[in-house]
Amino acid sequence: MPAARVSQRISAIAESATLAVDAKAKALKAAGRPVIGFGAGEPDFPTPGYIVQAAIDAASQPKYHRYSPAGGLPELKQAIADKTLRDSGYKAEASQVLVTNGGKQAVYNTFATLVDPGDEVIVPTPFWTTYPEAIRLAGGVPVEVFAGPEQDYLVTVEQLEAALTERTKILLFVSPSNPTGSVYSPEQVREIGLWAASKGLWVVTDEIYEHLTYDGVPFTSIATAVPELGDKVVILNGVAKTYAMTGWRVGWMIGPADVIKAATNLQSHATSNVSNIPQVAALAAVSGPLTAVDEMKVAFDRRRKAIVAGLNAIDGVECPTPKGAFYVYADVRGLLGKEFETANGTARPQTSAELAALILDEVEVAVVPGEAFGPSGYLRLSYALGDDDLATGVARLQAFLGKAK
CATH class of the missing domain: 3.90.1150.10 (Aspartate Aminotransferase, domain 1)
Structure with missing residues (x-):
């Protein structure tokens, strides 16, 4: 055959x-x-003009025509750490940041680094289409937990508990959500985070829509709201949605230093550094205003x-x-x-x-x-x-x- x-x-x-x-x-x-x-x-x-101009200026500088560290420009990693503290209240060091080729690579790197074959990842559903595929590529098993419109597409702790098995390693948490636009309240975020912490689970939280909430609804980072998670949380984010930079392909993951080092090793073989010019544009974005x-x-x-x-x-x-x-x-x-x-x-x-x-x-x-x-x-x-x-x-x-x- x-x-x-x-x-x-x-x-x-x-x-x-x-x-x-x-x-x-x-x-x-x-x-x-x-x-x-x-x-x-x-x-x-x-994309805002000042961000574009930063990229134009960078393109004329020979230092950006060369390889740079696989994990990201040091100044951008520090700026991402500073921006995360400013916007989410979560304190991280530059060594805990990996700059990736868009948010999708951050998703892939995270699951490839954390998941062993057979590990289960609880995926609140409806989910963004890339999550389960990245989990499967890593050898993991996505476990869908569906919440319908009658509960505003928001899963409950009871549903999560019902999906828990001895193979569960990670809870994926996304708020605001793609594809539903639903947002968990601060109380719901805290309750879900405490449940995950009590079970010893990792939490992977995608915060790329953090600045897009309406009707006075606050964004709540589960990493900040639940310090009980300790060092078992990974934050995914990027410049695409906040700054209208979808085509620039700059995202990042923030997590424990050992996980970030391992994910950086992976990226060093997969793609090496993100293009320097978009990295400089991202630096201007995350360091600038939110206007x-x-x-x-x-x-x-x-x-x-x-x-x-x-x-x-x-x-x-x-x-x-x-x-x-x-x-x-x-x-x-x-x-x-x-x-x-x-x-x-x-x-x-x-x-x-x-x-x-x-x-x-x-x-x-x-x-x-x-x-x-x-x-x-x-x-x-x-x-x-x-x-x-x-x-x-x-x-x-x-x-x-x-x-x-």
């Missing part, structure tokens, strides 16, 4: 659903189709209210109001199995994946189905796009979905 051309480990990975939807939408746009893309979590604002994200939040908040109202006006759609990030997670179970008029007759989508494909084909609106993030029956829409596109896209959805029989 001939050997497989691609390893089982890599063959088992699913393509990033969010990037796949975004790529298809962009390809259709390039072909002249008037597609509205709600797929990618990418602010539509340009850019404050201005973006005004627009995001306006769009958040508009998209929630627009989706909830459709019979069969229930869309909770998110308190953070820039996503809505609409419950469309009421539309599945219904009949839709199409250009070629009628269709009865049975899953949210089929419904998302139908929406793209019939009204040229790109959304991401719930299968990318957990159970079927939901659609994720990012409202980090222009107001006009948002209004046009929602109107198309209302016109098409509103005719379901």
Whole structure:
């Protein structure tokens, strides 16, 4: 029997659903189709000028044309530690910081460093599509704990306790959440963190949406709120969302010095240093003011209210109001199995994946189905796009979905 051309480990990975939807939408746009893309979590604002200028200046300096330390520029690592203390109240040394090629590499490095084959990681669900794949690549087992819209997509300690086994090593904690936009209250964060500490678990917390909360809802870092976790916590973050720097590819992980040293060793073989020019841009970002994200939040908040109202006006759609990030997670179970008029007759989508494909084909609106993030029956829409596109896209959805029989 001939050997497989691609390893089982890599063959088992699913393509990033969010990037796949975004790529298809962009390809259709390039072909002249008037597609509205709600797929990618990418602010539509340009990177602030002072950050761009820092990169331009760095590009002309020969010292940045050379290799730099695999773990990151020392001045950037210190600035990240300072920014974390400023924004999260969590004190870390520069030696506890690893600068990565975007947040995704921070996720991969973390699980590759902490997880042995068979170790279980509790993953509150709906989850960002990359988490379970990174866990599986490390040989771990993602254990999904689903919280539906009736509990605002927030898991409880009771649910976590039910998922606990002797193989559980890590709790993944994300607030504000991608894909739901849900935010845990300070009390909920503390309760969950104390539970994890009492079980001796590691907590990996993704804080990349820390500055995107609404309605006066605070961001609470579990690392700060629960000092009882000790040195068994890893913080993931990056500049992508706060500073509209998705394409610059600078993220980081903060954790115990031994874990960071091990993850740095991994990165030294995988990619070596993050490109120096984006690192200098990130230094300008994390050392500078938060005015850019404050201005973006005004627009995001306006769009958040508009998209929630627009989706909830459709019979069969229930869309909770998110308190953070820039996503809505609409419950469309009421539309599945219904009949839709199409250009070629009628269709009865049975899953949210089929419904998302139908929406793209019939009204040229790109959304991401719930299968990318957990159970079927939901659609994720990012409202980090222009107001006009948002209004046009929602109107198309209302016109098409509103005719379901």
